Amino acid sequence: MNIRFMETVICLAQCLNFRVTAERLNITPAAVSSRILTIENELGIKLFERDSKDVRITPEGSIFLSGALKIVQSYHELRAQLQPAGDAGGTIRLGVMPSVAPSQLLPRMIRRMEQDYPRLSVLVETDGNPRLLDMLDSGDLDVVIGIKREEHPSRICQPLWNLGMYWVARTGVFPSGEQLGIRDIVSQPIISYARGTLNHDRLLEYLGEEAAADCEMHYSNSLATTINLVEAGIGIAVLPPVVVQDQLRSGTLSVLDVHPVFPQTPYHIMWQRSSSSGIPLLVSEIARGIAREIAGEYSWDLVNIPD
Template sequence: MNLRFLETFVWVARLKSFRLTADRLFTTQASVSSRIAALEADLGVKLLLRDSRGVSLTPEGSKVLEHAERMLETAKAMKQSLDSDRAKVGRIRLGVMDTVIHTWMSGLVAELSERYPQVEIELVADTALNLREQLQKGFLDLILQTDLLREQSIRSQDLARYPMGWVVAANSVYQRGYDSLAELGRERIVTFSKNSRPHQEVLTLLQAAGAQAPRLNCVNSVAAITRLLRDGFGIGALPPALVATELARGELVLLNGLPSPPSLELVVAWQTGVALVDEVVGVCRQVLERYAREVGEQRIVLA
Protein backbone atom coordinates (compact mmCIF):
# COMPACT_ATOMS: atom_id res chain seq x y z
CA MET A 1 0.00 0.00 0.00
CA ASN A 2 1.34 3.41 -1.03
CA LEU A 3 2.27 5.46 2.06
CA ARG A 4 2.07 8.70 0.07
CA PHE A 5 -1.58 8.00 -0.74
CA LEU A 6 -2.28 7.23 2.92
CA GLU A 7 -0.59 10.47 3.98
CA THR A 8 -2.70 12.43 1.50
CA PHE A 9 -5.88 10.80 2.79
CA VAL A 10 -4.97 11.59 6.41
CA TRP A 11 -4.38 15.26 5.62
CA VAL A 12 -7.63 15.57 3.68
CA ALA A 13 -9.45 14.02 6.65
CA ARG A 14 -7.77 16.44 9.06
CA LEU A 15 -8.09 19.63 7.00
CA LYS A 16 -11.40 18.69 5.34
CA SER A 17 -10.19 20.35 2.18
CA PHE A 18 -8.49 19.15 -1.02
CA ARG A 19 -7.10 22.65 -1.63
CA LEU A 20 -5.54 23.00 1.83
CA THR A 21 -4.14 19.47 1.57
CA ALA A 22 -2.57 20.32 -1.78
CA ASP A 23 -0.94 23.39 -0.21
CA ARG A 24 0.26 21.34 2.78
CA LEU A 25 1.85 18.68 0.59
CA PHE A 26 3.18 21.11 -2.05
CA THR A 27 1.18 19.53 -4.86
CA THR A 28 -1.95 20.20 -6.88
CA GLN A 29 -5.61 19.53 -6.13
CA ALA A 30 -5.70 17.24 -9.17
CA SER A 31 -2.86 15.19 -7.70
CA VAL A 32 -4.65 14.98 -4.35
CA SER A 33 -7.83 13.78 -6.08
CA SER A 34 -5.86 11.22 -8.08
CA ARG A 35 -4.21 9.79 -4.94
CA ILE A 36 -7.51 9.52 -3.09
CA ALA A 37 -9.14 7.82 -6.08
CA ALA A 38 -6.26 5.33 -6.33
CA LEU A 39 -6.47 4.54 -2.60
CA GLU A 40 -10.24 4.02 -2.81
CA ALA A 41 -9.78 1.73 -5.81
CA ASP A 42 -7.09 -0.22 -3.94
CA LEU A 43 -9.29 -0.69 -0.85
CA GLY A 44 -12.54 -1.13 -2.76
CA VAL A 45 -14.47 1.35 -0.62
CA LYS A 46 -15.50 5.01 -0.68
CA LEU A 47 -13.47 6.97 1.87
CA LEU A 48 -14.59 10.58 1.43
CA LEU A 49 -17.73 12.50 0.56
CA ARG A 50 -17.51 15.92 -1.11
CA ASP A 51 -20.44 18.36 -1.19
CA SER A 52 -21.10 22.07 -0.95
CA ARG A 53 -20.23 22.01 2.76
CA GLY A 54 -16.79 20.48 2.22
CA VAL A 55 -15.28 17.04 2.77
CA SER A 56 -16.42 14.40 5.24
CA LEU A 57 -15.48 10.81 6.03
CA THR A 58 -17.62 7.83 5.19
CA PRO A 59 -17.99 5.15 7.91
CA GLU A 60 -15.35 3.13 6.04
CA GLY A 61 -13.16 6.21 5.84
CA SER A 62 -13.26 6.62 9.62
CA LYS A 63 -12.04 3.05 10.06
CA VAL A 64 -9.27 3.48 7.49
CA LEU A 65 -8.16 6.78 9.05
CA GLU A 66 -7.38 5.11 12.38
CA HIS A 67 -5.21 2.45 10.72
CA ALA A 68 -3.59 4.94 8.32
CA GLU A 69 -2.45 7.18 11.18
CA ARG A 70 -0.86 4.22 12.97
CA MET A 71 0.89 3.09 9.79
CA LEU A 72 2.31 6.57 9.19
CA GLU A 73 3.53 6.79 12.80
CA THR A 74 5.24 3.41 12.43
CA ALA A 75 6.91 4.50 9.19
CA LYS A 76 8.05 7.74 10.84
CA ALA A 77 9.54 5.86 13.80
CA MET A 78 11.35 3.46 11.46
CA LYS A 79 12.86 6.34 9.48
CA GLN A 80 13.96 8.10 12.66
CA SER A 81 15.63 4.90 13.84
CA LEU A 82 17.51 4.54 10.55
CA ASP A 83 18.50 8.20 10.57
CA SER A 84 19.81 7.75 14.11
CA ASP A 85 22.01 4.83 12.97
CA ARG A 86 23.35 6.84 10.04
CA ALA A 87 24.28 9.71 12.36
CA LYS A 88 26.41 7.52 14.62
CA VAL A 89 30.15 8.13 14.60
CA GLY A 90 33.12 6.29 15.99
CA ARG A 91 35.25 3.28 15.11
CA ILE A 92 34.80 -0.48 15.08
CA ARG A 93 37.92 -2.66 15.08
CA LEU A 94 36.87 -5.91 13.45
CA GLY A 95 39.03 -9.03 13.21
CA VAL A 96 38.18 -11.92 10.89
CA MET A 97 39.74 -15.24 9.98
CA ASP A 98 40.51 -15.97 6.34
CA THR A 99 37.52 -18.27 5.94
CA VAL A 100 35.13 -15.37 6.56
CA ILE A 101 37.09 -13.09 4.20
CA HIS A 102 36.53 -15.56 1.35
CA THR A 103 32.82 -16.18 1.97
CA TRP A 104 30.54 -13.45 3.39
CA MET A 105 32.89 -10.65 4.53
CA SER A 106 32.10 -8.35 1.59
CA GLY A 107 28.41 -8.47 2.42
CA LEU A 108 29.11 -7.58 6.04
CA VAL A 109 31.33 -4.60 5.22
CA ALA A 110 28.79 -3.34 2.67
CA GLU A 111 25.97 -3.58 5.23
CA LEU A 112 27.97 -1.82 7.94
CA SER A 113 29.02 0.94 5.53
CA GLU A 114 25.42 1.47 4.46
CA ARG A 115 24.00 1.42 7.98
CA TYR A 116 26.75 3.44 9.69
CA PRO A 117 28.32 5.62 6.97
CA GLN A 118 30.15 7.81 9.49
CA VAL A 119 31.63 4.94 11.48
CA GLU A 120 35.22 4.00 10.67
CA ILE A 121 35.74 0.28 10.11
CA GLU A 122 39.19 -1.11 10.87
CA LEU A 123 39.45 -4.60 9.41
CA VAL A 124 42.15 -7.07 10.47
CA ALA A 125 42.55 -10.47 8.79
CA ASP A 126 44.55 -13.01 10.79
CA THR A 127 44.53 -16.52 12.19
CA ALA A 128 41.97 -17.35 14.86
CA LEU A 129 44.74 -17.74 17.45
CA ASN A 130 46.13 -14.26 16.78
CA LEU A 131 42.66 -12.70 16.66
CA ARG A 132 41.80 -14.07 20.08
CA GLU A 133 45.03 -12.67 21.52
CA GLN A 134 44.36 -9.23 20.05
CA LEU A 135 40.80 -9.22 21.40
CA GLN A 136 41.99 -10.22 24.86
CA LYS A 137 44.56 -7.41 24.84
CA GLY A 138 41.94 -4.86 23.78
CA PHE A 139 43.37 -4.24 20.30
CA LEU A 140 40.14 -5.43 18.62
CA ASP A 141 36.47 -4.89 19.49
CA LEU A 142 34.93 -7.90 17.75
CA ILE A 143 36.32 -11.03 16.09
CA LEU A 144 34.95 -13.81 13.89
CA GLN A 145 36.89 -17.03 14.50
CA THR A 146 36.57 -20.64 15.68
CA ASP A 147 36.38 -20.79 19.50
CA LEU A 148 34.08 -19.71 22.30
CA LEU A 149 35.83 -17.43 24.80
CA ARG A 150 34.91 -17.29 28.47
CA GLU A 151 36.34 -14.19 30.09
CA GLN A 152 34.87 -11.48 32.28
CA SER A 153 35.02 -8.66 29.74
CA ILE A 154 34.36 -10.78 26.63
CA ARG A 155 31.20 -12.39 25.32
CA SER A 156 31.01 -15.00 22.58
CA GLN A 157 28.34 -16.93 20.71
CA ASP A 158 28.22 -19.71 18.12
CA LEU A 159 27.11 -18.40 14.74
CA ALA A 160 27.44 -21.31 12.34
CA ARG A 161 29.65 -24.10 11.10
CA TYR A 162 31.26 -24.73 7.73
CA PRO A 163 31.06 -28.40 6.59
CA MET A 164 34.53 -29.64 5.62
CA GLY A 165 35.61 -31.89 2.78
CA TRP A 166 38.56 -33.49 1.02
CA VAL A 167 39.37 -31.37 -2.05
CA VAL A 168 41.73 -32.25 -4.92
CA ALA A 169 42.63 -30.97 -8.37
CA ALA A 170 40.54 -32.48 -11.15
CA ASN A 171 42.40 -35.17 -13.11
CA SER A 172 45.32 -35.14 -10.65
CA VAL A 173 46.98 -38.21 -9.13
CA TYR A 174 44.93 -37.54 -6.00
CA GLN A 175 41.57 -37.88 -7.75
CA ARG A 176 41.07 -41.56 -7.08
CA GLY A 177 39.32 -43.86 -4.65
CA TYR A 178 40.75 -44.33 -1.16
CA ASP A 179 39.79 -47.36 0.90
CA SER A 180 40.26 -45.63 4.23
CA LEU A 181 41.38 -42.47 5.99
CA ALA A 182 44.56 -44.32 6.90
CA GLU A 183 45.34 -44.66 3.18
CA LEU A 184 44.39 -41.04 2.55
CA GLY A 185 46.65 -40.00 5.42
CA ARG A 186 49.70 -41.28 3.54
CA GLU A 187 49.23 -38.50 0.99
CA ARG A 188 50.21 -34.86 1.38
CA ILE A 189 47.36 -33.05 3.19
CA VAL A 190 46.98 -29.27 2.95
CA THR A 191 45.02 -27.52 5.70
CA PHE A 192 44.93 -24.44 7.90
CA SER A 193 47.69 -22.92 10.04
CA LYS A 194 49.55 -25.04 12.57
CA ASN A 195 47.82 -25.49 15.94
CA SER A 196 44.60 -23.99 14.62
CA ARG A 197 41.42 -25.84 15.57
CA PRO A 198 40.88 -27.35 12.08
CA HIS A 199 44.55 -28.44 11.90
CA GLN A 200 44.32 -30.20 15.24
CA GLU A 201 41.00 -31.85 14.37
CA VAL A 202 42.22 -33.14 11.00
CA LEU A 203 45.37 -34.50 12.63
CA THR A 204 43.35 -36.23 15.36
CA LEU A 205 40.93 -37.70 12.81
CA LEU A 206 43.73 -39.19 10.67
CA GLN A 207 45.64 -40.55 13.65
CA ALA A 208 42.50 -42.14 15.09
CA ALA A 209 41.96 -43.83 11.71
CA GLY A 210 45.42 -45.39 11.89
CA ALA A 211 47.39 -43.01 9.69
CA GLN A 212 51.05 -43.19 10.69
CA ALA A 213 52.72 -39.76 10.87
CA PRO A 214 50.31 -38.00 8.44
CA ARG A 215 51.93 -35.24 6.40
CA LEU A 216 49.98 -32.09 7.12
CA ASN A 217 51.11 -28.98 5.27
CA CYS A 218 49.83 -25.98 7.24
CA VAL A 219 49.01 -22.79 5.33
CA ASN A 220 47.42 -19.68 6.87
CA SER A 221 46.08 -18.26 3.59
CA VAL A 222 42.97 -19.56 1.83
CA ALA A 223 44.18 -18.07 -1.45
CA ALA A 224 47.48 -19.94 -1.09
CA ILE A 225 45.73 -23.21 -0.21
CA THR A 226 43.47 -22.88 -3.24
CA ARG A 227 46.40 -22.21 -5.56
CA LEU A 228 48.36 -25.17 -4.20
CA LEU A 229 45.38 -27.49 -4.67
CA ARG A 230 44.72 -26.26 -8.21
CA ASP A 231 48.38 -26.96 -9.01
CA GLY A 232 47.98 -30.53 -7.75
CA PHE A 233 50.12 -30.11 -4.64
CA GLY A 234 48.03 -32.41 -2.44
CA ILE A 235 44.64 -33.09 -0.83
CA GLY A 236 42.94 -30.14 0.82
CA ALA A 237 41.08 -30.45 4.11
CA LEU A 238 38.90 -27.35 4.03
CA PRO A 239 35.29 -26.14 3.66
CA PRO A 240 33.93 -26.50 0.10
CA ALA A 241 32.43 -23.02 0.59
CA LEU A 242 35.93 -21.58 0.19
CA VAL A 243 36.42 -23.10 -3.26
CA ALA A 244 32.85 -22.99 -4.55
CA THR A 245 33.91 -21.22 -7.75
CA GLU A 246 36.69 -23.69 -8.50
CA LEU A 247 34.35 -26.62 -7.79
CA ALA A 248 31.69 -25.15 -10.08
CA ARG A 249 34.26 -24.71 -12.87
CA GLY A 250 35.49 -28.28 -12.44
CA GLU A 251 39.03 -27.24 -11.54
CA LEU A 252 38.69 -28.85 -8.12
CA VAL A 253 36.58 -31.81 -7.04
CA LEU A 254 35.48 -33.38 -3.75
CA LEU A 255 36.54 -36.88 -2.81
CA ASN A 256 33.57 -39.01 -1.79
CA GLY A 257 33.20 -42.17 0.25
CA LEU A 258 35.32 -41.16 3.26
CA PRO A 259 34.42 -39.53 6.59
CA SER A 260 34.74 -35.77 6.30
CA PRO A 261 36.87 -33.72 8.69
CA PRO A 262 34.94 -32.10 11.55
CA SER A 263 33.09 -28.94 10.57
CA LEU A 264 34.87 -25.62 11.01
CA GLU A 265 33.07 -23.66 13.73
CA LEU A 266 32.29 -19.96 13.36
CA VAL A 267 32.11 -17.97 16.59
CA VAL A 268 31.67 -14.26 17.19
CA ALA A 269 33.43 -12.81 20.26
CA TRP A 270 33.41 -9.20 21.39
CA GLN A 271 34.46 -6.78 24.09
CA THR A 272 31.61 -5.76 26.40
CA GLY A 273 30.94 -2.07 27.00
CA VAL A 274 32.22 -0.90 23.60
CA ALA A 275 29.97 1.53 21.73
CA LEU A 276 28.12 0.01 18.75
CA VAL A 277 29.64 -3.44 19.15
CA ASP A 278 26.41 -5.15 20.28
CA GLU A 279 24.64 -3.70 17.25
CA VAL A 280 27.42 -4.90 14.94
CA VAL A 281 27.04 -8.43 16.35
CA GLY A 282 23.38 -8.25 15.30
CA VAL A 283 24.35 -7.08 11.82
CA CYS A 284 26.77 -10.02 11.57
CA ARG A 285 23.93 -12.43 12.26
CA GLN A 286 21.65 -10.81 9.70
CA VAL A 287 24.26 -10.83 6.92
CA LEU A 288 25.29 -14.40 7.73
CA GLU A 289 21.65 -15.56 7.59
CA ARG A 290 21.32 -14.03 4.10
CA TYR A 291 24.52 -15.73 2.98
CA ALA A 292 23.35 -19.09 4.37
CA ARG A 293 20.07 -18.83 2.46
CA GLU A 294 21.99 -18.13 -0.75
CA VAL A 295 24.53 -20.96 -0.56
CA GLY A 296 22.60 -23.67 1.32
CA GLU A 297 23.47 -26.10 4.10
CA GLN A 298 26.09 -27.92 2.03
CA ARG A 299 28.23 -24.79 2.42
CA ILE A 300 27.28 -23.42 5.85
CA VAL A 301 24.89 -24.39 8.66
CA LEU A 302 23.59 -21.77 11.07
CA ALA A 303 23.88 -22.43 14.80
Protein backbone atom coordinates in the same frame (compact mmCIF):
# COMPACT_ATOMS: atom_id res chain seq x y z
CA MET B 1 27.67 0.47 41.91
CA ASN B 2 27.51 1.14 38.18
CA ILE B 3 28.23 -0.54 34.86
CA ARG B 4 31.77 0.87 34.61
CA PHE B 5 32.64 -0.57 38.01
CA MET B 6 31.22 -3.98 37.01
CA GLU B 7 33.27 -3.84 33.80
CA THR B 8 36.35 -3.16 35.92
CA VAL B 9 35.71 -6.30 37.96
CA ILE B 10 35.26 -8.32 34.75
CA CYS B 11 38.48 -6.99 33.27
CA LEU B 12 40.50 -7.54 36.46
CA ALA B 13 39.12 -11.09 36.74
CA GLN B 14 40.56 -11.77 33.30
CA CYS B 15 43.89 -9.98 33.68
CA LEU B 16 44.52 -10.56 37.41
CA ASN B 17 46.80 -7.55 37.15
CA PHE B 18 45.89 -3.99 38.18
CA ARG B 19 48.31 -2.32 35.78
CA VAL B 20 47.14 -4.28 32.73
CA THR B 21 43.50 -3.73 33.71
CA ALA B 22 44.12 0.01 33.96
CA GLU B 23 45.75 0.08 30.53
CA ARG B 24 42.85 -1.77 28.91
CA LEU B 25 40.26 0.50 30.51
CA ASN B 26 42.32 3.64 29.92
CA ILE B 27 42.28 4.60 33.60
CA THR B 28 44.90 4.60 36.36
CA PRO B 29 45.72 1.60 38.61
CA ALA B 30 44.53 3.71 41.52
CA ALA B 31 41.15 4.13 39.83
CA VAL B 32 40.93 0.35 39.36
CA SER B 33 41.63 -0.17 43.08
CA SER B 34 39.10 2.50 44.03
CA ARG B 35 36.35 0.93 41.92
CA ILE B 36 36.98 -2.54 43.32
CA LEU B 37 37.08 -1.23 46.88
CA THR B 38 33.82 0.69 46.38
CA ILE B 39 31.97 -2.48 45.32
CA GLU B 40 33.57 -4.52 48.11
CA ASN B 41 32.51 -1.95 50.72
CA GLU B 42 29.00 -1.72 49.28
CA LEU B 43 28.49 -5.49 49.31
CA GLY B 44 30.54 -6.24 52.42
CA ILE B 45 32.61 -8.94 50.68
CA LYS B 46 36.07 -9.37 49.24
CA LEU B 47 36.11 -9.76 45.46
CA PHE B 48 39.86 -10.28 45.13
CA GLU B 49 42.72 -11.37 47.34
CA ARG B 50 45.89 -9.48 46.49
CA ASP B 51 49.41 -9.41 47.78
CA SER B 52 52.77 -8.26 46.47
CA LYS B 53 52.97 -11.19 44.02
CA ASP B 54 49.55 -11.88 42.53
CA VAL B 55 45.82 -11.25 42.45
CA ARG B 56 43.24 -14.02 43.00
CA ILE B 57 39.47 -13.86 42.70
CA THR B 58 37.61 -15.04 45.80
CA PRO B 59 34.67 -17.50 45.79
CA GLU B 60 32.36 -14.54 46.47
CA GLY B 61 34.06 -12.68 43.64
CA SER B 62 33.33 -15.54 41.25
CA ILE B 63 29.63 -15.39 42.16
CA PHE B 64 29.61 -11.63 41.63
CA LEU B 65 31.46 -12.02 38.33
CA SER B 66 28.83 -14.43 36.99
CA GLY B 67 26.04 -11.95 37.67
CA ALA B 68 28.03 -8.94 36.47
CA LEU B 69 28.69 -10.59 33.11
CA LYS B 70 24.95 -10.99 32.53
CA ILE B 71 24.13 -7.44 33.64
CA VAL B 72 26.83 -5.82 31.47
CA GLN B 73 25.80 -7.80 28.41
CA SER B 74 22.12 -6.89 28.92
CA TYR B 75 23.08 -3.24 29.35
CA HIS B 76 24.96 -3.09 26.04
CA GLU B 77 22.18 -4.95 24.25
CA LEU B 78 19.68 -2.41 25.56
CA ARG B 79 21.88 0.50 24.47
CA ALA B 80 22.15 -0.92 20.96
CA GLN B 81 18.37 -1.35 20.74
CA LEU B 82 17.79 2.26 21.81
CA GLN B 83 20.32 3.73 19.40
CA PRO B 84 18.53 5.41 16.47
CA ALA B 85 19.01 3.61 13.14
CA GLY B 86 21.78 5.16 11.11
CA ASP B 87 23.07 7.16 14.09
CA ALA B 88 26.07 4.92 14.84
CA GLY B 89 29.37 6.59 14.06
CA GLY B 90 33.08 6.18 14.59
CA THR B 91 35.55 3.49 13.60
CA ILE B 92 35.20 -0.24 14.20
CA ARG B 93 38.33 -2.40 13.98
CA LEU B 94 37.22 -5.80 12.74
CA GLY B 95 39.41 -8.90 12.80
CA VAL B 96 38.49 -11.74 10.44
CA MET B 97 40.01 -15.18 10.03
CA PRO B 98 41.32 -15.97 6.52
CA SER B 99 38.93 -18.93 6.26
CA VAL B 100 35.97 -16.52 6.49
CA ALA B 101 37.33 -13.62 4.44
CA PRO B 102 36.85 -15.24 0.97
CA SER B 103 33.15 -15.93 1.66
CA GLN B 104 30.50 -13.34 0.83
CA LEU B 105 30.06 -12.48 4.52
CA LEU B 106 32.67 -9.73 4.78
CA PRO B 107 31.89 -7.76 1.59
CA ARG B 108 28.16 -7.91 2.32
CA MET B 109 28.77 -6.70 5.87
CA ILE B 110 30.82 -3.75 4.69
CA ARG B 111 28.28 -2.78 2.01
CA ARG B 112 25.43 -3.03 4.52
CA MET B 113 27.22 -0.82 7.03
CA GLU B 114 28.13 1.72 4.34
CA GLN B 115 24.49 1.85 3.29
CA ASP B 116 22.77 1.87 6.69
CA TYR B 117 25.45 3.50 8.85
CA PRO B 118 27.38 5.97 6.68
CA ARG B 119 29.05 7.53 9.73
CA LEU B 120 30.56 4.18 10.74
CA SER B 121 34.01 3.39 9.31
CA VAL B 122 35.24 -0.22 9.22
CA LEU B 123 38.91 -1.21 9.32
CA VAL B 124 39.53 -4.90 8.56
CA GLU B 125 42.48 -7.03 9.61
CA THR B 126 42.88 -10.70 8.69
CA ASP B 127 45.12 -13.04 10.68
CA GLY B 128 45.17 -16.38 12.42
CA ASN B 129 42.67 -16.97 15.21
CA PRO B 130 45.16 -16.86 18.15
CA ARG B 131 46.63 -13.57 16.95
CA LEU B 132 43.20 -11.99 16.42
CA LEU B 133 42.06 -12.95 19.92
CA ASP B 134 45.29 -11.57 21.42
CA MET B 135 44.62 -8.28 19.60
CA LEU B 136 41.03 -8.27 20.86
CA ASP B 137 42.19 -8.76 24.44
CA SER B 138 44.85 -6.07 24.13
CA GLY B 139 42.37 -3.54 22.72
CA ASP B 140 43.85 -3.42 19.22
CA LEU B 141 40.64 -4.85 17.73
CA ASP B 142 37.02 -4.16 18.64
CA VAL B 143 35.32 -7.23 17.12
CA VAL B 144 36.65 -10.59 15.91
CA ILE B 145 35.02 -13.15 13.64
CA GLY B 146 36.78 -16.37 14.52
CA ILE B 147 36.71 -19.60 16.47
CA LYS B 148 35.91 -19.82 20.17
CA ARG B 149 38.20 -22.46 21.64
CA GLU B 150 36.99 -22.02 25.23
CA GLU B 151 34.86 -19.81 27.45
CA HIS B 152 36.53 -16.52 28.32
CA PRO B 153 35.20 -14.29 31.11
CA SER B 154 36.07 -11.00 29.39
CA ARG B 155 34.53 -11.77 25.98
CA ILE B 156 31.02 -11.83 24.64
CA CYS B 157 30.78 -14.68 22.10
CA GLN B 158 27.76 -15.00 19.84
CA PRO B 159 27.42 -17.92 17.41
CA LEU B 160 27.68 -16.83 13.78
CA TRP B 161 27.48 -19.92 11.57
CA ASN B 162 28.80 -23.43 11.01
CA LEU B 163 30.72 -24.12 7.82
CA GLY B 164 30.82 -27.60 6.31
CA MET B 165 34.34 -28.98 5.84
CA TYR B 166 35.16 -31.28 2.91
CA TRP B 167 38.26 -32.78 1.37
CA VAL B 168 39.28 -30.86 -1.72
CA ALA B 169 41.84 -31.87 -4.38
CA ARG B 170 43.00 -30.77 -7.79
CA THR B 171 40.62 -32.27 -10.30
CA GLY B 172 41.94 -35.60 -11.56
CA VAL B 173 43.95 -36.56 -8.49
CA PHE B 174 41.23 -39.10 -7.68
CA PRO B 175 38.76 -40.68 -10.12
CA SER B 176 35.57 -38.64 -10.38
CA GLY B 177 32.72 -39.83 -8.16
CA GLU B 178 34.76 -42.49 -6.34
CA GLN B 179 33.93 -42.95 -2.68
CA LEU B 180 37.08 -42.63 -0.57
CA GLY B 181 38.15 -43.50 2.94
CA ILE B 182 40.91 -42.40 5.26
CA ARG B 183 43.39 -44.83 3.69
CA ASP B 184 42.85 -43.12 0.33
CA ILE B 185 43.26 -39.68 1.90
CA VAL B 186 46.61 -40.45 3.53
CA SER B 187 47.95 -41.78 0.23
CA GLN B 188 48.31 -38.11 -0.77
CA PRO B 189 50.26 -35.33 0.93
CA ILE B 190 47.95 -33.32 3.20
CA ILE B 191 48.00 -29.54 3.52
CA SER B 192 47.05 -29.10 7.18
CA TYR B 193 46.08 -26.09 9.21
CA ALA B 194 48.77 -24.66 11.48
CA ARG B 195 49.67 -26.69 14.55
CA GLY B 196 47.61 -25.88 17.61
CA THR B 197 44.55 -24.66 15.69
CA LEU B 198 41.13 -26.21 16.16
CA ASN B 199 41.05 -27.83 12.73
CA HIS B 200 44.60 -29.19 12.99
CA ASP B 201 43.65 -30.87 16.27
CA ARG B 202 40.47 -32.18 14.65
CA LEU B 203 42.43 -33.43 11.65
CA LEU B 204 44.73 -35.51 13.84
CA GLU B 205 41.74 -36.96 15.68
CA TYR B 206 39.92 -37.62 12.38
CA LEU B 207 42.85 -39.45 10.80
CA GLY B 208 43.78 -41.39 13.89
CA GLU B 209 47.21 -41.68 15.45
CA GLU B 210 48.55 -44.36 13.11
CA ALA B 211 47.36 -42.77 9.85
CA ALA B 212 48.47 -39.29 10.93
CA ALA B 213 51.95 -40.62 11.74
CA ASP B 214 52.30 -42.32 8.35
CA CYS B 215 51.08 -39.56 6.05
CA GLU B 216 53.07 -36.69 4.55
CA MET B 217 51.74 -33.49 6.08
CA HIS B 218 52.47 -29.84 5.29
CA TYR B 219 51.34 -26.95 7.50
CA SER B 220 49.89 -23.65 6.35
CA ASN B 221 48.53 -20.68 8.31
CA SER B 222 47.33 -18.99 5.11
CA LEU B 223 44.15 -20.01 3.31
CA ALA B 224 45.43 -18.55 0.05
CA THR B 225 48.62 -20.60 0.34
CA THR B 226 46.66 -23.76 1.08
CA ILE B 227 44.40 -23.24 -1.94
CA ASN B 228 47.39 -22.53 -4.20
CA LEU B 229 49.16 -25.69 -3.07
CA VAL B 230 46.06 -27.80 -3.66
CA GLU B 231 45.53 -26.22 -7.10
CA ALA B 232 49.15 -27.03 -7.95
CA GLY B 233 48.63 -30.68 -6.99
CA ILE B 234 51.07 -30.52 -4.07
CA GLY B 235 48.52 -32.05 -1.73
CA ILE B 236 44.89 -32.22 -0.65
CA ALA B 237 43.18 -30.27 2.12
CA VAL B 238 39.98 -30.14 4.11
CA LEU B 239 38.30 -26.78 3.42
CA PRO B 240 34.90 -25.07 3.55
CA PRO B 241 33.60 -25.35 -0.05
CA VAL B 242 32.00 -21.88 0.29
CA VAL B 243 35.48 -20.30 0.17
CA VAL B 244 36.57 -22.09 -3.03
CA GLN B 245 33.43 -21.60 -5.10
CA ASP B 246 35.32 -20.02 -8.03
CA GLN B 247 37.75 -22.94 -8.23
CA LEU B 248 34.95 -25.49 -8.00
CA ARG B 249 32.93 -23.79 -10.74
CA SER B 250 35.95 -23.56 -13.03
CA GLY B 251 36.75 -27.23 -12.48
CA THR B 252 40.23 -26.56 -11.08
CA LEU B 253 39.32 -28.17 -7.79
CA SER B 254 36.90 -30.94 -6.88
CA VAL B 255 35.19 -31.89 -3.65
CA LEU B 256 35.96 -35.50 -2.75
CA ASP B 257 33.40 -38.00 -1.51
CA VAL B 258 35.13 -39.08 1.69
CA HIS B 259 33.69 -41.07 4.58
CA PRO B 260 33.59 -40.37 7.42
CA VAL B 261 32.70 -36.70 6.83
CA PHE B 262 34.92 -34.13 8.52
CA PRO B 263 33.11 -32.19 11.31
CA GLN B 264 31.77 -28.71 10.61
CA THR B 265 33.62 -25.67 11.94
CA PRO B 266 31.69 -23.30 14.24
CA TYR B 267 32.48 -19.59 13.97
CA HIS B 268 31.64 -16.90 16.50
CA ILE B 269 31.64 -13.14 16.60
CA MET B 270 33.40 -11.85 19.72
CA TRP B 271 34.09 -8.60 21.53
CA GLN B 272 35.11 -7.39 24.98
CA ARG B 273 32.45 -7.25 27.68
CA SER B 274 34.12 -4.11 28.98
CA SER B 275 33.41 -2.22 25.75
CA SER B 276 31.50 0.97 26.51
CA SER B 277 30.15 1.17 22.96
CA GLY B 278 27.06 -0.48 21.53
CA ILE B 279 28.71 -0.70 18.11
CA PRO B 280 30.19 -4.22 18.56
CA LEU B 281 26.70 -5.56 19.25
CA LEU B 282 25.39 -3.67 16.21
CA VAL B 283 28.13 -5.21 14.04
CA SER B 284 27.30 -8.63 15.46
CA GLU B 285 23.62 -8.27 14.56
CA ILE B 286 24.54 -7.21 11.02
CA ALA B 287 26.95 -10.13 10.63
CA ARG B 288 24.48 -12.67 11.96
CA GLY B 289 21.70 -11.34 9.73
CA ILE B 290 23.90 -11.65 6.64
CA ALA B 291 25.05 -15.12 7.75
CA ARG B 292 21.39 -16.17 7.79
CA GLU B 293 20.95 -14.77 4.28
CA ILE B 294 23.98 -16.68 2.98
CA ALA B 295 22.89 -19.87 4.72
CA GLY B 296 19.66 -19.67 2.73
CA GLU B 297 21.69 -19.78 -0.49
CA TYR B 298 23.49 -23.04 0.35
CA SER B 299 22.52 -26.50 1.50
CA TRP B 300 22.55 -27.20 5.25
CA ASP B 301 25.73 -29.29 5.06
CA LEU B 302 27.70 -26.33 3.62
CA VAL B 303 26.40 -23.43 5.74
CA ASN B 304 23.99 -23.51 8.64
CA ILE B 305 23.01 -21.32 11.55
CA PRO B 306 23.27 -22.90 15.03
CA ASP B 307 20.18 -22.95 17.23
